Amino acid sequence: MKINENTLLEGHQVILVPYNIEHVPRYHEWMKSTELQQLTASEPLTLEQEYDMQRSWRDDSDKCTFIILDKRQWADPSVEEERCMIGDVNIFLTNPLDLSLGELEIMIAEPTFRGKGMGKEVTHMMMQFGVAKLNIQKFQVKIGLDNEVSIAMFKKLEFQEVSVCQVFKEVTLEMMVDECVRTKLLNCTSHMKERDYRLSRSRGTVMSQT
Numbered sequence: 502m503k504i505n506e507n508t509l510l511e512g513h514q515v516i517l518v519p520y521n522i523e524h525v526p527r528y529h530e531w532m533k534s535t536e537l538q539q540l541t542a543s544e545p546l547t548l549e550q551e552y553d554m555q556r557s558w559r560d561d562s563d564k565c566t567f568i569i570l571d572k573r574q575w576a577d578p579s580v581e582e583e584r585c586m587i588g589d590v591n592i593f594l595t596n597p598l599d600l601s602l603g604e605l606e607i608m609i610a611e612p613t614f615r616g617k618g619m620g621k622e623v624t625h626m627m628m629q630f631g632v633a634k635l636n637i638q639k640f641q642v643k644i645g646l647d648n649e650v651s652i653a654m655f656k657k658l659e660f661q662e663v664s665v666c667q668v669f670k671e672v673t674l675e676m677m678v679d680e681c682v683r684t685k686l687l688n689c690t691s692h693m694k695e696r697d698y699r700l701s702r703s704r705g706t707v708m709s710q711t
């Protein structure tokens with residue numbers, strides 16, 4: 502999706518940036534992990550296929566992807582962006598007849614960054630982006646039945662379980678975006694700043710604007 506190609510979102514602990522070609526090698530390394538493949542229900546790809554996937558995530562109008570960066574490392578301009586990467590987050594418009602339905606996916610790929618509140622912060626930021634920029638009115642998430650942490654996180658975020666598919670061994674959770682949800686999202690992302698990603702190359706400058 503082109504809508505976020507120049508968008509940088511700054512949170513308390515994380516920075517979200519568009520998924521670029523420079524991110525692909527690290528992303529490809531992550532996805533060699535059988536644990537991540539299982540937790541995210543992903544198939545391993547060759548590096549070539551991963552580049553194709555990045556192009557499709559960038560160009561297709563039904564996919565919105567951000568790479569998650571650790572803000573602490575990112576704030577040091579001497580650290581390359583690729584080294585700040587800790588995961589990714591997506592909204593997929595899975596129903597061409599209903600573009601207000603957004604399927605969320607999130608991965609904190611680096612295990613040492615899990616359990617620190619980053620997953621929750623990223624999900625809130627992405628949901629706020631989805632509501633404000635993509636006009637999403639219902640969020641959906643499909644999670645493997647074994648993925649207790651992810652199920653716990655989305656339940657904590659007040660997603661409701663709507664179905665369990667024993668064949669695919671996954672549970673579907675949803676959240677309708679009503680006025681109450683909009684207000685909560687606005688409140689818990691009030692610290693979030695949106696910037697031009699192209700300026701983030703001179704990160705010191707961007708940070709001093711805060």
Ligand SMILES: CC(C)(COP(=O)(O)OP(=O)(O)OC[C@H]1O[C@@H](n2cnc3c(N)ncnc32)[C@H](O)[C@@H]1OP(=O)(O)O)[C@@H](O)C(=O)NCCC(=O)NCCS
Nearest residue numbers: 540607608609615616617618619620621644651653654657
């Ligand atoms: C699932 C995932 C996104 C959660 O992100 P995270 O940064 O680790 O989670 P947070 O620290 O923000 O915690 C959010 C909530 O998740 C739950 N949680 C986090 N760690 C947990 C653990 N070890 N055990 C049980 N619940 C846990 C809690 O409900 C927590 O809320 P609380 O701290 O207010 O109690 C992350 O662990 C991850 O990406 N795992 C690997 C890939 C994956 O499973 N992706 C999801 C595919 S659907």
